[in-house]
Amino acid sequence: MNEDFWLVAPITVVWAILAVAYALAPWGDMIGYAWVWGFGSVLFAGLAGLLAWRRAGGGGGKEVCDVGHGRS
Protein backbone atom coordinates (compact mmCIF):
# COMPACT_ATOMS: atom_id res chain seq x y z
CA MET A 1 0.00 0.00 0.00
CA ASN A 2 1.42 3.41 -0.88
CA GLU A 3 0.65 6.87 0.50
CA ASP A 4 -2.11 7.52 -2.02
CA PHE A 5 -4.06 4.54 -0.72
CA TRP A 6 -3.56 5.56 2.91
CA LEU A 7 -4.74 9.09 2.19
CA VAL A 8 -7.94 7.91 0.52
CA ALA A 9 -8.74 5.18 3.08
CA PRO A 10 -9.62 7.66 5.90
CA ILE A 11 -12.13 9.33 3.59
CA THR A 12 -13.87 5.99 3.17
CA VAL A 13 -13.90 5.33 6.91
CA VAL A 14 -15.10 8.80 7.97
CA TRP A 15 -17.86 8.84 5.38
CA ALA A 16 -18.98 5.34 6.35
CA ILE A 17 -19.20 6.34 10.02
CA LEU A 18 -21.14 9.43 9.03
CA ALA A 19 -23.54 7.46 6.85
CA VAL A 20 -24.28 5.02 9.67
CA ALA A 21 -24.75 7.88 12.16
CA TYR A 22 -27.21 9.64 9.85
CA ALA A 23 -29.04 6.41 9.09
CA LEU A 24 -29.60 5.85 12.80
CA ALA A 25 -30.30 9.50 13.74
CA PRO A 26 -33.80 9.73 15.21
CA TRP A 27 -34.28 13.39 14.19
CA GLY A 28 -34.53 15.50 11.09
CA ASP A 29 -35.19 12.78 8.48
CA MET A 30 -31.49 12.43 7.71
CA ILE A 31 -31.67 9.27 5.65
CA GLY A 32 -30.82 11.29 2.54
CA TYR A 33 -27.51 12.29 4.14
CA ALA A 34 -26.90 8.62 4.91
CA TRP A 35 -27.47 7.59 1.30
CA VAL A 36 -25.16 10.26 -0.13
CA TRP A 37 -22.24 9.79 2.27
CA GLY A 38 -22.77 6.03 2.13
CA PHE A 39 -22.51 6.09 -1.67
CA GLY A 40 -19.42 8.29 -1.32
CA SER A 41 -17.85 5.84 1.12
CA VAL A 42 -18.36 2.95 -1.28
CA LEU A 43 -17.05 5.00 -4.21
CA PHE A 44 -13.89 6.05 -2.38
CA ALA A 45 -13.42 2.47 -1.17
CA GLY A 46 -13.44 1.48 -4.84
CA LEU A 47 -10.98 4.23 -5.70
CA ALA A 48 -8.72 3.18 -2.83
CA GLY A 49 -8.90 -0.36 -4.18
CA LEU A 50 -7.77 0.87 -7.59
CA LEU A 51 -4.88 2.70 -5.93
CA ALA A 52 -3.84 -0.49 -4.15
CA TRP A 53 -4.34 -2.70 -7.18
CA ARG A 54 -1.06 -1.97 -8.90
CA ARG A 55 0.96 -3.75 -6.24
CA ALA A 56 -0.83 -6.99 -7.00
CA GLY A 57 -1.13 -6.74 -10.76
CA GLY A 58 1.21 -4.10 -12.11
CA GLY A 59 4.57 -5.69 -11.46
CA GLY A 60 7.59 -4.10 -9.82
CA GLY A 61 7.80 -0.83 -11.63
CA LYS A 62 10.39 1.72 -10.73
CA GLU A 63 9.68 4.38 -8.12
CA VAL A 64 8.40 7.31 -10.10
CA CYS A 65 6.59 10.30 -8.74
CA ASP A 66 4.88 12.90 -10.87
CA VAL A 67 5.91 11.52 -14.20
CA GLY A 68 4.33 14.50 -15.89
CA HIS A 69 7.11 16.18 -17.84
CA GLY A 70 9.71 16.16 -15.13
CA ARG A 71 7.70 18.00 -12.52
CA SER A 72 8.72 15.77 -9.67
Add this chain to the structure above:
Amino acid sequence: METTYRERFAALPAPDRRLLVAMASAALAALALGILGGVVTAAARAGFLDIIPNTGYRFLTLHGVSIFFYWLFTVQAALLLGFAAVEEGRGLAWRGAAWAGFALILSGFGLSTASAFLGMPPLYNGTPELASQTPQAMLAFDLGYLLLGAGLMVLPVSAIATLLAPRLQGRQERMSSVGFALFVWAGFLMVSGFAALHAFLPGALWVLGLAPFPASQGTDWHIVFHNMHYLPLMATVILWYVLMRELTGVKSVFGERFSKIVFSMYLVFVPPTSLYHMFLEPDLPGAVRVAGSMLSLFVSVPTLTAFLIIVASLEVHARSHGGRGLFGWIRLLPWRNPAMAAVGVAALSMALGITFAFVLIQERLAPLLSDTFFVPGYFHFFTLGTVSLTLLAALAVVLPAIGGRALWRPGLLRWMPWLAFAGLLVFGAAGVTAGYLGVPRRVIDVAYQNQAPVLWQGLMAAVGIGGAVMALALAIFAAGIAMSLLPQRRSTPHAAPATVAWGAVALRPGVTAWVGPLSVLLIVGAMYVFTALGFELMQTLPVTAIGGGGGH
Protein backbone atom coordinates in the same frame (compact mmCIF):
# COMPACT_ATOMS: atom_id res chain seq x y z
CA MET B 1 14.17 21.31 -18.04
CA GLU B 2 10.62 21.41 -16.75
CA THR B 3 7.85 22.15 -19.17
CA THR B 4 5.21 24.70 -18.29
CA TYR B 5 1.52 23.96 -18.20
CA ARG B 6 1.16 26.26 -21.16
CA GLU B 7 3.52 24.04 -23.16
CA ARG B 8 1.77 20.90 -21.96
CA PHE B 9 -1.69 22.15 -22.98
CA ALA B 10 -0.34 23.24 -26.36
CA ALA B 11 0.93 19.69 -26.90
CA LEU B 12 -2.39 17.98 -26.13
CA PRO B 13 -3.88 15.69 -28.79
CA ALA B 14 -6.36 17.48 -31.06
CA PRO B 15 -9.44 15.50 -29.85
CA ASP B 16 -8.73 16.57 -26.26
CA ARG B 17 -8.32 20.18 -27.32
CA ARG B 18 -11.66 20.06 -29.16
CA LEU B 19 -13.38 18.69 -26.06
CA LEU B 20 -11.87 21.34 -23.79
CA VAL B 21 -12.79 24.12 -26.22
CA ALA B 22 -16.38 22.88 -26.40
CA MET B 23 -16.66 22.63 -22.62
CA ALA B 24 -15.04 26.01 -22.01
CA SER B 25 -17.40 27.59 -24.56
CA ALA B 26 -20.45 26.10 -22.82
CA ALA B 27 -19.17 27.17 -19.41
CA LEU B 28 -18.54 30.75 -20.55
CA ALA B 29 -22.00 30.86 -22.16
CA ALA B 30 -23.50 29.80 -18.82
CA LEU B 31 -21.46 32.51 -17.11
CA ALA B 32 -22.71 35.13 -19.58
CA LEU B 33 -26.34 34.12 -19.01
CA GLY B 34 -25.79 34.09 -15.27
CA ILE B 35 -24.26 37.57 -15.32
CA LEU B 36 -27.25 38.83 -17.32
CA GLY B 37 -29.65 37.32 -14.80
CA GLY B 38 -27.69 38.79 -11.91
CA VAL B 39 -27.57 42.29 -13.36
CA VAL B 40 -31.32 42.33 -14.03
CA THR B 41 -32.09 40.99 -10.54
CA ALA B 42 -29.79 43.48 -8.81
CA ALA B 43 -31.18 46.38 -10.87
CA ALA B 44 -34.76 45.36 -10.05
CA ARG B 45 -34.01 45.08 -6.33
CA ALA B 46 -32.30 48.45 -6.41
CA GLY B 47 -35.34 50.03 -8.02
CA PHE B 48 -33.41 50.90 -11.20
CA LEU B 49 -35.60 48.58 -13.27
CA ASP B 50 -39.37 48.36 -13.00
CA ILE B 51 -40.40 44.75 -13.61
CA ILE B 52 -43.09 42.61 -12.07
CA PRO B 53 -41.84 40.33 -9.28
CA ASN B 54 -42.44 37.17 -11.30
CA THR B 55 -40.13 38.40 -14.06
CA GLY B 56 -37.57 39.26 -11.39
CA TYR B 57 -37.77 35.72 -10.03
CA ARG B 58 -37.22 34.33 -13.53
CA PHE B 59 -33.99 36.30 -13.85
CA LEU B 60 -32.99 35.35 -10.30
CA THR B 61 -33.56 31.70 -11.28
CA LEU B 62 -31.50 32.19 -14.43
CA HIS B 63 -28.75 33.81 -12.36
CA GLY B 64 -28.60 31.11 -9.68
CA VAL B 65 -28.98 28.11 -11.97
CA SER B 66 -26.55 29.34 -14.64
CA ILE B 67 -23.81 30.53 -12.31
CA PHE B 68 -24.02 28.19 -9.37
CA PHE B 69 -24.62 24.98 -11.24
CA TYR B 70 -23.71 25.20 -14.91
CA TRP B 71 -20.87 27.76 -14.99
CA LEU B 72 -19.14 26.48 -11.88
CA PHE B 73 -19.55 22.79 -12.64
CA THR B 74 -18.99 22.81 -16.41
CA VAL B 75 -15.78 24.78 -16.03
CA GLN B 76 -14.66 22.61 -13.11
CA ALA B 77 -15.27 19.52 -15.23
CA ALA B 78 -13.33 21.04 -18.13
CA LEU B 79 -10.37 21.99 -15.95
CA LEU B 80 -10.38 18.61 -14.20
CA LEU B 81 -10.19 16.84 -17.55
CA GLY B 82 -7.63 19.29 -18.92
CA PHE B 83 -5.20 19.06 -16.02
CA ALA B 84 -5.67 15.28 -15.85
CA ALA B 85 -4.86 15.05 -19.56
CA VAL B 86 -1.62 17.03 -19.20
CA GLU B 87 -0.56 15.35 -15.96
CA GLU B 88 1.33 12.71 -17.88
CA GLY B 89 1.02 14.40 -21.25
CA ARG B 90 -0.61 11.49 -23.04
CA GLY B 91 -4.10 12.93 -23.27
CA LEU B 92 -7.37 11.62 -21.90
CA ALA B 93 -8.25 8.00 -21.40
CA TRP B 94 -11.87 6.92 -21.87
CA ARG B 95 -12.60 10.11 -23.80
CA GLY B 96 -16.06 8.79 -24.67
CA ALA B 97 -17.07 9.04 -21.01
CA ALA B 98 -15.92 12.65 -20.98
CA TRP B 99 -18.00 13.50 -24.06
CA ALA B 100 -21.02 11.60 -22.72
CA GLY B 101 -20.82 13.39 -19.38
CA PHE B 102 -20.49 16.75 -21.11
CA ALA B 103 -23.49 15.99 -23.36
CA LEU B 104 -25.57 15.18 -20.26
CA ILE B 105 -24.52 18.41 -18.52
CA LEU B 106 -25.24 20.45 -21.65
CA SER B 107 -28.72 18.89 -21.98
CA GLY B 108 -29.37 19.67 -18.33
CA PHE B 109 -28.28 23.26 -18.91
CA GLY B 110 -30.86 23.62 -21.69
CA LEU B 111 -33.69 22.20 -19.60
CA SER B 112 -32.82 24.12 -16.43
CA THR B 113 -32.54 27.40 -18.30
CA ALA B 114 -35.81 26.83 -20.13
CA SER B 115 -37.60 26.00 -16.89
CA ALA B 116 -36.78 29.47 -15.56
CA PHE B 117 -39.10 30.90 -18.23
CA LEU B 118 -41.87 28.28 -18.04
CA GLY B 119 -44.49 28.22 -15.32
CA MET B 120 -43.59 29.36 -11.82
CA PRO B 121 -39.88 30.35 -11.59
CA PRO B 122 -38.34 27.70 -9.30
CA LEU B 123 -35.27 29.72 -8.16
CA TYR B 124 -32.33 27.36 -7.94
CA ASN B 125 -33.57 24.85 -5.40
CA GLY B 126 -36.83 23.91 -7.13
CA THR B 127 -39.18 23.52 -4.19
CA PRO B 128 -41.63 20.78 -5.27
CA GLU B 129 -44.65 22.66 -3.88
CA LEU B 130 -44.39 24.96 -6.92
CA ALA B 131 -45.17 22.00 -9.17
CA SER B 132 -48.81 21.97 -8.09
CA GLN B 133 -49.38 24.99 -10.38
CA THR B 134 -47.06 24.23 -13.29
CA PRO B 135 -45.99 20.58 -13.14
CA GLN B 136 -44.41 20.51 -16.62
CA ALA B 137 -42.06 23.36 -15.78
CA MET B 138 -41.03 21.66 -12.55
CA LEU B 139 -40.46 18.41 -14.42
CA ALA B 140 -38.15 20.25 -16.84
CA PHE B 141 -36.31 21.79 -13.90
CA ASP B 142 -35.89 18.45 -12.10
CA LEU B 143 -34.80 16.72 -15.31
CA GLY B 144 -32.21 19.46 -15.84
CA TYR B 145 -30.58 18.75 -12.48
CA LEU B 146 -30.90 15.00 -13.02
CA LEU B 147 -29.00 15.30 -16.29
CA LEU B 148 -26.41 17.50 -14.58
CA GLY B 149 -26.06 14.94 -11.78
CA ALA B 150 -25.73 12.08 -14.27
CA GLY B 151 -23.12 14.05 -16.21
CA LEU B 152 -21.12 14.70 -13.04
CA MET B 153 -21.13 10.97 -12.32
CA VAL B 154 -20.04 9.93 -15.82
CA LEU B 155 -17.53 12.60 -16.85
CA PRO B 156 -14.98 12.22 -14.00
CA VAL B 157 -14.55 8.55 -14.94
CA SER B 158 -12.37 9.75 -17.81
CA ALA B 159 -10.20 11.83 -15.47
CA ILE B 160 -9.85 8.94 -13.01
CA ALA B 161 -8.93 6.51 -15.80
CA THR B 162 -6.37 9.00 -17.12
CA LEU B 163 -4.76 9.51 -13.73
CA LEU B 164 -4.68 5.79 -12.94
CA ALA B 165 -3.31 4.70 -16.32
CA PRO B 166 0.42 5.13 -15.57
CA ARG B 167 0.00 3.37 -12.25
CA LEU B 168 -1.91 0.43 -13.68
CA GLN B 169 0.66 0.14 -16.45
CA GLY B 170 3.47 -0.03 -13.88
CA ARG B 171 5.02 3.30 -14.84
CA GLN B 172 4.20 5.14 -11.62
CA GLU B 173 4.49 4.23 -7.95
CA ARG B 174 2.61 7.17 -6.50
CA MET B 175 0.79 10.18 -7.88
CA SER B 176 2.11 13.72 -7.84
CA SER B 177 0.41 16.11 -5.45
CA VAL B 178 -1.51 17.62 -8.36
CA GLY B 179 -2.45 14.21 -9.72
CA PHE B 180 -3.71 13.12 -6.31
CA ALA B 181 -5.69 16.35 -5.90
CA LEU B 182 -7.33 15.82 -9.29
CA PHE B 183 -8.09 12.21 -8.37
CA VAL B 184 -10.00 13.06 -5.17
CA TRP B 185 -11.63 16.08 -6.83
CA ALA B 186 -13.00 13.72 -9.49
CA GLY B 187 -14.36 11.41 -6.80
CA PHE B 188 -16.06 14.26 -4.98
CA LEU B 189 -17.65 15.43 -8.25
CA MET B 190 -19.16 11.98 -8.69
CA VAL B 191 -20.55 11.99 -5.14
CA SER B 192 -22.08 15.42 -5.76
CA GLY B 193 -23.66 14.12 -8.95
CA PHE B 194 -25.19 11.29 -6.95
CA ALA B 195 -26.47 13.80 -4.37
CA ALA B 196 -28.24 15.72 -7.15
CA LEU B 197 -29.84 12.53 -8.48
CA HIS B 198 -30.92 11.55 -4.99
CA ALA B 199 -32.45 14.95 -4.30
CA PHE B 200 -34.34 15.52 -7.55
CA LEU B 201 -35.37 12.05 -8.77
CA PRO B 202 -38.24 11.72 -6.25
CA GLY B 203 -39.64 15.10 -7.37
CA ALA B 204 -39.54 14.12 -11.04
CA LEU B 205 -41.21 10.80 -10.29
CA TRP B 206 -43.88 12.58 -8.24
CA VAL B 207 -44.71 14.95 -11.09
CA LEU B 208 -45.02 11.93 -13.38
CA GLY B 209 -47.39 10.30 -10.89
CA LEU B 210 -44.96 7.48 -10.15
CA ALA B 211 -44.05 8.29 -6.54
CA PRO B 212 -45.45 10.07 -3.46
CA PHE B 213 -44.77 13.75 -2.73
CA PRO B 214 -41.03 14.23 -2.02
CA ALA B 215 -41.43 15.57 1.50
CA SER B 216 -37.71 15.21 2.26
CA GLN B 217 -36.47 17.19 -0.76
CA GLY B 218 -35.65 20.17 1.45
CA THR B 219 -33.26 18.08 3.54
CA ASP B 220 -31.82 16.38 0.47
CA TRP B 221 -31.27 19.80 -1.12
CA HIS B 222 -29.07 20.78 1.85
CA ILE B 223 -26.60 18.05 1.06
CA VAL B 224 -26.47 18.91 -2.65
CA PHE B 225 -25.94 22.51 -1.68
CA HIS B 226 -23.25 21.66 0.85
CA ASN B 227 -21.27 19.83 -1.81
CA MET B 228 -21.92 22.57 -4.34
CA HIS B 229 -20.35 25.01 -1.83
CA TYR B 230 -17.22 23.09 -1.07
CA LEU B 231 -16.40 21.46 -4.39
CA PRO B 232 -15.66 24.81 -6.04
CA LEU B 233 -13.58 25.83 -3.01
CA MET B 234 -11.61 22.62 -3.26
CA ALA B 235 -11.16 23.27 -6.98
CA THR B 236 -10.01 26.80 -6.14
CA VAL B 237 -7.17 25.79 -3.84
CA ILE B 238 -6.06 23.05 -6.26
CA LEU B 239 -5.96 25.64 -9.04
CA TRP B 240 -4.09 28.15 -6.85
CA TYR B 241 -1.51 25.44 -6.24
CA VAL B 242 -1.22 24.72 -9.96
CA LEU B 243 -1.28 28.35 -11.08
CA MET B 244 1.44 29.40 -8.63
CA ARG B 245 3.69 26.79 -10.22
CA GLU B 246 2.85 28.14 -13.63
CA LEU B 247 3.16 31.84 -12.80
CA THR B 248 6.16 31.75 -10.43
CA GLY B 249 7.72 28.30 -10.76
CA VAL B 250 7.22 27.84 -7.00
CA LYS B 251 6.26 24.48 -5.53
CA SER B 252 5.27 23.86 -1.93
CA VAL B 253 8.17 24.21 0.49
CA PHE B 254 6.39 21.68 2.70
CA GLY B 255 6.74 18.90 0.13
CA GLU B 256 4.39 16.93 -2.08
CA ARG B 257 3.18 14.58 0.65
CA PHE B 258 1.95 17.38 2.92
CA SER B 259 0.03 18.89 -0.01
CA LYS B 260 -1.66 15.53 -0.58
CA ILE B 261 -2.61 15.35 3.09
CA VAL B 262 -4.25 18.78 2.83
CA PHE B 263 -6.19 17.80 -0.29
CA SER B 264 -7.45 14.61 1.35
CA MET B 265 -8.35 16.66 4.45
CA TYR B 266 -10.95 18.40 2.32
CA LEU B 267 -12.89 15.19 1.97
CA VAL B 268 -12.38 14.17 5.58
CA PHE B 269 -13.53 17.51 7.02
CA VAL B 270 -16.25 18.66 4.65
CA PRO B 271 -18.96 15.98 5.12
CA PRO B 272 -19.13 16.07 8.94
CA THR B 273 -19.54 19.84 8.84
CA SER B 274 -22.74 19.66 6.80
CA LEU B 275 -24.89 19.66 9.94
CA TYR B 276 -25.01 23.43 10.06
CA HIS B 277 -27.40 23.47 7.12
CA MET B 278 -29.94 21.91 9.49
CA PHE B 279 -29.84 24.80 11.98
CA LEU B 280 -33.11 26.14 10.59
CA GLU B 281 -34.95 22.88 11.33
CA PRO B 282 -37.06 23.53 14.41
CA ASP B 283 -36.98 19.89 15.61
CA LEU B 284 -33.18 19.61 15.68
CA PRO B 285 -32.11 18.65 19.25
CA GLY B 286 -30.00 21.17 21.18
CA ALA B 287 -27.08 18.77 21.57
CA VAL B 288 -26.95 18.26 17.80
CA ARG B 289 -26.99 22.02 17.28
CA VAL B 290 -23.99 22.37 19.60
CA ALA B 291 -22.19 19.50 17.84
CA GLY B 292 -22.98 21.08 14.47
CA SER B 293 -21.64 24.44 15.64
CA MET B 294 -18.40 22.87 16.83
CA LEU B 295 -17.98 20.79 13.67
CA SER B 296 -18.61 23.83 11.49
CA LEU B 297 -15.42 25.39 12.91
CA PHE B 298 -13.44 22.76 11.01
CA VAL B 299 -14.94 23.58 7.64
CA SER B 300 -12.27 26.06 6.62
CA VAL B 301 -9.30 24.15 8.03
CA PRO B 302 -8.25 22.62 4.67
CA THR B 303 -8.81 25.88 2.77
CA LEU B 304 -6.77 27.92 5.24
CA THR B 305 -4.05 25.27 5.42
CA ALA B 306 -3.72 25.23 1.63
CA PHE B 307 -3.68 29.05 1.67
CA LEU B 308 -0.87 28.98 4.26
CA ILE B 309 1.17 26.49 2.20
CA ILE B 310 0.88 28.60 -0.93
CA VAL B 311 1.53 31.99 0.69
CA ALA B 312 4.44 30.73 2.78
CA SER B 313 6.02 29.03 -0.24
CA LEU B 314 5.69 32.19 -2.31
CA GLU B 315 7.04 34.38 0.50
CA VAL B 316 10.21 32.40 1.16
CA HIS B 317 10.97 32.25 -2.57
CA ALA B 318 10.27 35.96 -3.02
CA ARG B 319 12.52 36.83 -0.07
CA SER B 320 15.25 34.65 -1.55
CA HIS B 321 14.93 36.78 -4.67
CA GLY B 322 15.36 40.07 -2.83
CA GLY B 323 11.90 40.71 -1.46
CA ARG B 324 11.99 43.01 1.54
CA GLY B 325 9.57 44.21 4.20
CA LEU B 326 6.61 42.44 5.74
CA PHE B 327 4.50 42.91 2.61
CA GLY B 328 7.09 44.30 0.18
CA TRP B 329 7.83 40.87 -1.31
CA ILE B 330 4.28 40.75 -2.68
CA ARG B 331 5.25 43.42 -5.23
CA LEU B 332 7.64 40.94 -6.87
CA LEU B 333 4.79 38.65 -7.95
CA PRO B 334 3.93 38.86 -11.68
CA TRP B 335 0.96 41.21 -11.30
CA ARG B 336 1.03 42.18 -15.00
CA ASN B 337 -0.32 38.72 -15.73
CA PRO B 338 -4.16 38.79 -15.57
CA ALA B 339 -4.18 35.30 -14.03
CA MET B 340 -2.00 36.54 -11.15
CA ALA B 341 -4.28 39.53 -10.60
CA ALA B 342 -7.29 37.22 -10.52
CA VAL B 343 -5.68 34.89 -7.97
CA GLY B 344 -4.64 37.86 -5.80
CA VAL B 345 -8.21 39.17 -5.74
CA ALA B 346 -9.45 35.64 -5.10
CA ALA B 347 -7.28 35.35 -1.98
CA LEU B 348 -8.51 38.69 -0.61
CA SER B 349 -12.12 37.75 -1.37
CA MET B 350 -11.69 34.41 0.35
CA ALA B 351 -10.52 36.13 3.54
CA LEU B 352 -13.64 38.29 3.56
CA GLY B 353 -15.91 35.39 2.59
CA ILE B 354 -14.61 33.12 5.35
CA THR B 355 -14.99 35.88 7.91
CA PHE B 356 -18.69 36.37 7.17
CA ALA B 357 -19.34 32.65 6.58
CA PHE B 358 -18.32 31.96 10.16
CA VAL B 359 -20.70 34.64 11.38
CA LEU B 360 -23.54 33.04 9.41
CA ILE B 361 -23.06 29.41 10.35
CA GLN B 362 -23.17 29.98 14.10
CA GLU B 363 -26.12 28.21 15.64
CA ARG B 364 -27.48 31.39 17.30
CA LEU B 365 -27.08 33.66 14.30
CA ALA B 366 -28.07 31.28 11.49
CA PRO B 367 -31.84 31.51 12.12
CA LEU B 368 -31.63 35.30 12.24
CA LEU B 369 -29.49 35.85 9.15
CA SER B 370 -30.17 32.95 6.78
CA ASP B 371 -33.20 34.48 5.11
CA THR B 372 -31.73 37.98 4.88
CA PHE B 373 -29.61 39.70 2.28
CA PHE B 374 -26.59 38.86 4.46
CA VAL B 375 -26.40 35.58 2.50
CA PRO B 376 -25.99 36.96 -1.05
CA GLY B 377 -23.96 39.80 0.48
CA TYR B 378 -21.28 37.43 1.79
CA PHE B 379 -21.39 34.54 -0.66
CA HIS B 380 -20.52 36.66 -3.68
CA PHE B 381 -17.11 37.01 -2.02
CA PHE B 382 -16.88 33.27 -2.64
CA THR B 383 -18.80 32.68 -5.88
CA LEU B 384 -17.49 35.67 -7.77
CA GLY B 385 -14.44 36.95 -5.92
CA THR B 386 -12.84 33.65 -4.97
CA VAL B 387 -14.12 30.83 -7.15
CA SER B 388 -15.12 32.41 -10.47
CA LEU B 389 -11.98 34.55 -10.68
CA THR B 390 -9.78 31.54 -9.91
CA LEU B 391 -11.52 29.43 -12.53
CA LEU B 392 -11.15 32.27 -15.04
CA ALA B 393 -7.48 32.62 -14.09
CA ALA B 394 -7.02 28.96 -14.98
CA LEU B 395 -8.84 29.46 -18.27
CA ALA B 396 -6.58 32.47 -18.95
CA VAL B 397 -3.65 30.04 -18.90
CA VAL B 398 -5.32 27.05 -20.56
CA LEU B 399 -7.30 28.55 -23.44
CA PRO B 400 -4.53 30.63 -25.07
CA ALA B 401 -2.27 27.57 -24.88
CA ILE B 402 -4.87 25.36 -26.54
CA GLY B 403 -5.63 28.00 -29.17
CA GLY B 404 -1.97 28.70 -29.84
CA ARG B 405 -2.40 32.41 -29.39
CA ALA B 406 -1.66 35.12 -26.85
CA LEU B 407 -4.22 36.22 -24.30
CA TRP B 408 -6.30 39.12 -25.64
CA ARG B 409 -5.15 42.50 -24.29
CA PRO B 410 -3.52 41.39 -21.01
CA GLY B 411 -2.79 45.04 -20.20
CA LEU B 412 -6.52 45.69 -19.97
CA LEU B 413 -7.57 42.35 -18.55
CA ARG B 414 -5.22 42.53 -15.58
CA TRP B 415 -7.23 45.41 -14.16
CA MET B 416 -10.60 43.66 -14.44
CA PRO B 417 -10.26 41.48 -11.31
CA TRP B 418 -9.48 44.61 -9.28
CA LEU B 419 -12.46 46.46 -10.76
CA ALA B 420 -14.66 43.45 -9.98
CA PHE B 421 -13.27 43.49 -6.43
CA ALA B 422 -14.14 47.19 -6.06
CA GLY B 423 -17.73 46.44 -7.11
CA LEU B 424 -17.77 43.40 -4.87
CA LEU B 425 -16.71 45.44 -1.84
CA VAL B 426 -19.61 47.85 -2.41
CA PHE B 427 -22.05 44.99 -3.07
CA GLY B 428 -20.81 42.96 -0.11
CA ALA B 429 -20.66 45.82 2.40
CA ALA B 430 -24.16 47.01 1.49
CA GLY B 431 -25.51 43.47 1.35
CA VAL B 432 -24.09 42.37 4.70
CA THR B 433 -25.27 45.58 6.35
CA ALA B 434 -28.71 45.07 4.84
CA GLY B 435 -28.73 41.54 6.21
CA TYR B 436 -27.85 42.71 9.70
CA LEU B 437 -30.75 45.17 9.44
CA GLY B 438 -33.18 42.46 8.36
CA VAL B 439 -33.60 43.13 4.62
CA PRO B 440 -34.97 39.86 3.20
CA ARG B 441 -33.39 38.05 0.30
CA ARG B 442 -35.26 36.43 -2.59
CA VAL B 443 -37.59 39.44 -2.67
CA ILE B 444 -37.60 41.65 -5.74
CA ASP B 445 -39.32 44.71 -4.22
CA VAL B 446 -38.13 45.51 -0.68
CA ALA B 447 -40.11 48.76 -0.38
CA TYR B 448 -43.23 46.96 0.91
CA GLN B 449 -45.53 49.80 -0.26
CA ASN B 450 -43.12 52.29 1.35
CA GLN B 451 -43.61 50.69 4.77
CA ALA B 452 -40.01 49.43 4.94
CA PRO B 453 -37.23 51.60 6.45
CA VAL B 454 -35.86 54.12 3.94
CA LEU B 455 -32.36 52.82 4.57
CA TRP B 456 -33.30 49.46 3.03
CA GLN B 457 -33.81 50.96 -0.41
CA GLY B 458 -30.57 52.94 -0.13
CA LEU B 459 -28.65 49.80 0.68
CA MET B 460 -30.27 47.97 -2.22
CA ALA B 461 -29.27 50.84 -4.52
CA ALA B 462 -25.67 50.37 -3.36
CA VAL B 463 -26.05 46.64 -4.02
CA GLY B 464 -27.28 47.45 -7.53
CA ILE B 465 -24.37 49.79 -8.27
CA GLY B 466 -21.76 47.43 -6.84
CA GLY B 467 -23.37 44.51 -8.65
CA ALA B 468 -23.31 46.36 -11.97
CA VAL B 469 -19.62 47.23 -11.60
CA MET B 470 -18.57 43.70 -10.67
CA ALA B 471 -20.75 42.20 -13.43
CA LEU B 472 -19.24 44.53 -16.03
CA ALA B 473 -15.69 43.76 -14.93
CA LEU B 474 -16.32 40.03 -14.80
CA ALA B 475 -17.97 40.10 -18.24
CA ILE B 476 -15.01 41.94 -19.78
CA PHE B 477 -12.54 39.58 -18.11
CA ALA B 478 -14.44 36.49 -19.28
CA ALA B 479 -14.96 37.89 -22.79
CA GLY B 480 -11.26 38.70 -23.09
CA ILE B 481 -10.37 35.15 -22.13
CA ALA B 482 -13.05 33.79 -24.48
CA MET B 483 -11.31 35.59 -27.36
CA SER B 484 -8.71 32.83 -27.13
CA LEU B 485 -11.37 30.42 -28.39
CA LEU B 486 -11.61 32.22 -31.74
CA PRO B 487 -9.44 30.91 -34.57
CA GLN B 488 -6.33 32.94 -35.19
CA ARG B 489 -6.38 34.68 -38.57
CA ARG B 490 -2.66 34.43 -39.20
CA SER B 491 0.28 33.08 -37.34
CA THR B 492 2.02 35.96 -35.60
CA PRO B 493 4.70 35.85 -32.95
CA HIS B 494 3.35 36.88 -29.58
CA ALA B 495 4.90 37.87 -26.30
CA ALA B 496 5.13 35.24 -23.58
CA PRO B 497 2.81 35.86 -20.62
CA ALA B 498 4.32 37.70 -17.65
CA THR B 499 5.72 35.18 -15.18
CA VAL B 500 8.69 34.84 -12.84
CA ALA B 501 10.87 31.77 -12.47
CA TRP B 502 11.76 31.37 -8.82
CA GLY B 503 11.59 27.60 -8.59
CA ALA B 504 15.08 26.72 -9.77
CA VAL B 505 16.96 28.94 -7.30
CA ALA B 506 18.02 27.68 -3.84
CA LEU B 507 16.24 29.26 -0.90
CA ARG B 508 18.18 31.67 1.31
CA PRO B 509 18.90 29.97 4.67
CA GLY B 510 16.95 31.29 7.65
CA VAL B 511 14.34 33.07 5.57
CA THR B 512 10.99 33.44 7.33
CA ALA B 513 7.39 33.80 6.14
CA TRP B 514 4.90 35.65 8.31
CA VAL B 515 2.20 36.94 5.98
CA GLY B 516 0.28 33.65 5.84
CA PRO B 517 -0.05 33.20 9.63
CA LEU B 518 -0.77 36.93 10.08
CA SER B 519 -3.54 36.71 7.47
CA VAL B 520 -5.19 33.85 9.32
CA LEU B 521 -4.88 35.78 12.59
CA LEU B 522 -6.53 38.76 10.92
CA ILE B 523 -9.37 36.57 9.63
CA VAL B 524 -9.99 35.11 13.10
CA GLY B 525 -10.01 38.61 14.61
CA ALA B 526 -12.43 39.87 11.98
CA MET B 527 -14.73 36.89 12.59
CA TYR B 528 -14.82 37.78 16.28
CA VAL B 529 -15.60 41.44 15.55
CA PHE B 530 -18.39 40.73 13.05
CA THR B 531 -19.91 38.05 15.29
CA ALA B 532 -19.99 40.47 18.21
CA LEU B 533 -21.45 43.13 15.93
CA GLY B 534 -24.09 40.67 14.76
CA PHE B 535 -25.19 39.87 18.31
CA GLU B 536 -25.24 43.53 19.29
CA LEU B 537 -27.40 44.42 16.30
CA MET B 538 -29.72 41.46 16.73
CA GLN B 539 -30.34 42.29 20.36
CA THR B 540 -31.61 45.71 19.35
CA LEU B 541 -34.21 44.20 16.99
CA PRO B 542 -37.76 43.68 18.30
CA VAL B 543 -38.00 40.14 16.88
CA THR B 544 -37.42 36.57 17.99
CA ALA B 545 -36.19 34.01 15.48
CA ILE B 546 -37.30 30.43 15.79
CA GLY B 547 -36.19 29.16 12.39
CA GLY B 548 -38.32 28.79 9.35
CA GLY B 549 -36.82 25.79 7.64
CA GLY B 550 -36.22 27.69 4.43
CA GLY B 551 -32.56 26.75 4.13
CA HIS B 552 -30.17 28.35 1.70
